[in-house]
Amino acid sequence: RFLCVMDLDESLLSLFGDEDEPDALRTVDTELWKEMQERTFAAWCNSRLKARGMSIENRLADDLSDGVLLINLLEILSERRVVERYNRTPKNKFQMLENCRLCLDFMRKEGVKLVGIIGPNNVVEGAKNPRLILGLVWKIIRHYQIDKQVEVKAAVAEEKPSHPLLAWVRSKIPEKNVRNFASDWRSGINVAALVDAIQPGLCPEHATMDDSTPVENARLAMNRAHAYLGVPMVLDPQDLVSKSNNVHCVMTYVSCLRDAKAMTDFKAFIDHRASVATARKYHNSGAVEVMHAVLCSQDCDLDSMVSSIAHSYFNEQANLKFNQASSVLIPLFNQRRADVIFCTEATYLFGECNVDSTRVACIDDVNLTSLQAQGRLKLTLVNHNELSPPQRHLVPDVVEILDHHDDRTEGVYESTLPIWIDPDVGCTATLIAECYLDQMPHLLEKNPEIVVLLLGAILYTTDNLTSPTTCERDHDAAERLGGRTSVDRDALYTELAQRSPGPRLTRASAYDVLRFDFKRADDAPGGVHSGGSVLVREHLDEFLARPDASEAIDRVSKENDLALFALVSHCFDGDRVRCQVGVSGSDGKLVSDAVEYLRTRDDIQLSSVDEAEPCGLKVFRLEVSSGSGSERDAVLSHIVDFLKNPKPVSVSPPPNPHNVMWLSGHHDGFPVVVCAACYLPERSVADYGTEMSQVYKFCIRFIKDLRCEKFIAVYLYGGTSGMNVEKYRWMRQWYFYFTKKFEKKVQSVYLLHCGAWTERLLKLTGLFMNRNLYEKLTFASTIEELSQFLDVHQINFPQSVLREDEEISEKT
Numbered sequence: 001r002f003l004c005v006m007d008l009d010e011s012l013l014s015l016f017g018d019e020d021e022p023d024a025l026r027t028v029d030t031e032l033w034k035e036m037q038e039r040t041f042a043a044w045c046n047s048r049l050k051a052r053g054m055s056i057e058n059r060l061a062d063d064l065s066d067g068v069l070l071i072n073l074l075e076i077l078s079e080r081r082v083v084e085r086y087n088r089t090p091k092n093k094f095q096m097l098e099n100c101r102l103c104l105d106f107m108r109k110e111g112v113k114l115v116g117i118i119g120p121n122n123v124v125e126g127a128k129n130p131r132l133i134l135g136l137v138w139k140i141i142r143h144y145q146i147d148k149q150v151e152v153k154a155a156v157a158e159e160k161p162s163h164p165l166l167a168w169v170r171s172k173i174p175e176k177n178v179r180n181f182a183s184d185w186r187s188g189i190n191v192a193a194l195v196d197a198i199q200p201g202l203c204p205e206h207a208t209m210d211d212s213t214p215v216e217n218a219r220l221a222m223n224r225a226h227a228y229l230g231v232p233m234v235l236d237p238q239d240l241v242s243k244s245n246n247v248h249c250v251m252t253y254v255s256c257l258r259d260a261k262a263m264t265d266f267k268a269f270i271d272h273r274a275s276v277a278t279a280r281k282y283h284n285s286g287a288v289e290v291m292h293a294v295l296c297s298q299d300c301d302l303d304s305m306v307s308s309i310a311h312s313y314f315n316e317q318a319n320l321k322f323n324q325a326s327s328v329l330i331p332l333f334n335q336r337r338a339d340v341i342f343c344t345e346a347t348y349l350f351g352e353c354n355v356d357s358t359r360v361a362c363i364d365d366v367n368l369t370s371l372q373a374q375g376r377l378k379l380t381l382v383n384h385n386e387l388s389p390p391q392r393h394l395v396p397d398v399v400e401i402l403d404h405h406d407d408r409t410e411g412v413y414e415s416t417l418p419i420w421i422d423p424d425v426g427c428t429a430t431l432i433a434e435c436y437l438d439q440m441p442h443l444l445e446k447n448p449e450i451v452v453l454l455l456g457a458i459l460y461t462t463d464n465l466t467s468p469t470t471c472e473r474d475h476d477a478a479e480r481l482g483g484r485t486s487v488d489r490d491a492l493y494t495e496l497a498q499r500s501p502g503p504r505l506t507r508a509s510a511y512d513v514l515r516f517d518f519k520r521a522d523d524a525p526g527g528v529h530s531g532g533s534v535l536v537r538e539h540l541d542e543f544l545a546r547p548d549a550s551e552a553i554d555r556v557s558k559e560n561d562l563a564l565f566a567l568v569s570h571c572f573d574g575d576r577v578r579c580q581v582g583v584s585g586s587d588g589k590l591v592s593d594a595v596e597y598l599r600t601r602d603d604i605q606l607s608s609v610d611e612a613e614p615c616g617l618k619v620f621r622l623e624v625s626s627g628s629g630s631e632r633d634a635v636l637s638h639i640v641d642f643l644k645n646p647k648p649v650s651v652s653p654p655p656n657p658h659n660v661m662w663l664s665g666h667h668d669g670f671p672v673v674v675c676a677a678c679y680l681p682e683r684s685v686a687d688y689g690t691e692m693s694q695v696y697k698f699c700i701r702f703i704k705d706l707r708c709e710k711f712i713a714v715y716l717y718g719g720t721s722g723m724n725v726e727k728y729r730w731m732r733q734w735y736f737y738f739t740k741k742f743e744k745k746v747q748s749v750y751l752l753h754c755g756a757w758t759e760r761l762l763k764l765t766g767l768f769m770n771r772n773l774y775e776k777l778t779f780a781s782t783i784e785e786l787s788q789f790l791d792v793h794q795i796n797f798p799q800s801v802l803r804e805d806e807e808i809s810e811k812t
Contacts, residue, residue, distance in 0.1 A: 062126075067086070078106075097120045187217065192221035198225075202225075270360065293368070293378070301461075304334070308331040310429070312330065332360075381401045402428060553584050598639075660695050662674055671711045672712045711747060714752065717755070750790065782809055
């Protein structure tokens with residue numbers, strides 16, 4: 001009776017093994033079969049229903065009884081509407097019967113044979129006869145999944161299989177001589193061979209598998225099919241190889257294998273799936289697909305470009321969980337198409353690998369902002385973890401980050417975001433190479449051009465594995481990649497080094513140099529002010545000495561309507577990286593204020609200032625032991641911040657109660673904040689508490705308003721009779737607030753003229769003070785002693801302090 005309900009017609013009986021012919025079938029444990037089918041059919045339904053966020057949670061007969069899931073399943077499979085209106089939340093049996101009637105009527109129109117299915121009442125009361133529901137689901141699977149017509153080559157000319165699905169299997173693995181969907185699958189070897197035939201190299205172990213470990217064989221093959229081909233795990237490996245395995249379950253899984261799409265090769269991926277034509281189609285507002293762009297850094301160097309393409313292909317093939325069927329992974333060069341020609345080392349390497357990089361989309365080929373507004377954008381950041389100012393509105397759409405250095409702003413990205421940042425490697429290409437080598441080495445065998453691309457990126461970025469940032473993992477990745485290609489590593493590095501964009505840009509016009517790596521920022525309110533920056537790969541002085549430099553700077557500024565334009569130069573002086581920054585603009589005062597503002601920033605650490613103005617630029621320099629261009633992003637970010645509120649940084653005493661605190665120049669790039677005790681109100685005044693409260697509040701607000709990361713504090717203790725020194729309550733209040741709010745912001749604290757007794761007292765109480773703050777204290781007995789730490793000429797000392805300093809100097 002069970003077999004009749006399951007529609008085991010004569011054609012399907014031939015798919016059983018010899019020991020499973022009808023006489024033997026009578027002895028099969030039908031309850032075991034029913035459990036297998038329950039698991040398999042529910043898993044198959046869920047693999048389809050997930051497109052609408054639905055699933056079978058309980059028994060099939062229970063969850064399908066109201067007809068809602070059944071209607072959605074049929075709509076997904078047929079790609080048609082079952083009916084315009086139905087009871088989406090049926091509250092009684094009559095509404096459930098109506099839904100089920102609509103389903104059965106639709107199935108009949110679709111040509112689904114419903115032999116043995118009486119009517120909607122049987123579906124609603126399916127829990128009373130669960131086998132009937134299994135038969136209904138089997139009818140759906142067979143009609144929409146198994147009986148699909150596929151073109152196959154005859155496996156064996158003299159033997160024509162009785163079922164098209166078996167014919168397809170025999171065409172894929174003719175050497176296995178598969179004759180049924182029962183006994184021939186119990187070793188797990190044939191499913192492994194079939195997976196390897198669908199995607200060559202995916203499961204080569206099938207040739208040496210032992211039929212004594214059937215579950216392990218099947219699990220290996222089915223896991224790889226799921227991970228790399230996206231085949232749903234509708235069947236448990238144990239059920240596939242069971243001596244009581246069920247034909248319907250095996251056929252369901254094999255049909256899923258048949259529908260799996262084999263992985264495309266790398267060049268086909270570039271030419272079609274990842275092509276610029278594919279990217280441009282997303283301009284169509286009527287499209288519903290989500291574009292998953294793998295965005296390289298705005299510098300668009302070799303490491304970024306190779307990593308973007310290689311990571312896209314890897315994820316496409318690995319079918320990672322965030323790559324859903326509704327999205328397309330597309331590598332995206334973060335550079336205008338007209339400027340890619342300057343990426344000479346990259347275009348050379350792509351050409352050597354016969355990869356047409358011109359087919360890869362560039363930033364001006366797609367409108368990311370429009371896609372974001374339509375909710376059709378996902379971003380993976382490769383070789384950078386901070387979007388440039390004009391792209392920061394795309395942060396909510398970032399779903400993954402892959403980089404080898406971490407300069408993220410805290411709190412920008414969600415804590416649940418997959419962020420793979422590993423500073424222990426010298427380049428991002430090493431991280432991606434490790435993924436290929438450890439997880440999908442067969443892709444490297446099938447696509448040798450990926451080996452050369454990754455190897456070239458590693459060698460070029462790490463200066464042939466000699467740069468200070470190179471680590472053991474870079475060496476290991478290069479060694480393992482080198483073992484897979486005949487390309488000479490030293491020769492490859494030499495060719496790439498000779499095609500570095502530095503020499504090419506040196507020969508280019510000044511306008512092309514500025515245009516090559518230009519970044520624009522429009523974060524100022526209303527777009528009234530805007531800023532831009534360029535990373536120049538030669539000494540800034542040499543660039544500014546070019547005869548066409550002034551005209552090029554003016555042209556780029558006007559083309560982009562810039563209020564401020566910063567040039568950041570990175571080049572080597574021996575083994576040191578020399579970084580220079582220039583600021584230009586039509587408004588000289590605005591430029592001067594911006595330079596002064598930049599001098600107060602902590603993260604770029606300016607060491608000296610050159611007041612020369614070649615090409616109308618104010619130029620200042622800093623030197624660091626190593627650099628990667630991150631200073632340019634910091635400069636541009638600060639320019640944006642300045643343009644939001646373009647106020648000059650005052651270095652004169654601000655209006656405040658008793659002139660007690662003021663800004664007095666800079667030292668090592670840090671603003672110097674001076675506080676004088678002689679200007680504090682005398683303790684004898686009647687409203688001493690009120691005046692001290694005003695002073696206290698002003699000092700706090702003054703330090704909070706400093707637009708800097710850190711500052712230097714100088715406290716002038718002398719020049720007072722003692723009546724101006726604050727009472728203990730105010731000292732205590734100020735100490736606790738300062739320690740809590742400003743301890744991390746202060747770079748150092750200098751105490752002048754505090755006296756031997758006070759100095760000994762502070763050193764004694766230092767045991768009870770905040771340790772970090774105490775270590776920043778420096779005592780100076782005279783201004784001359786203070787001059788060993790600071791440039792005292794820029795400090796406007798009160799006359800009473802100067803007189804006391806003279807007296808102390810005469811005594812000593």
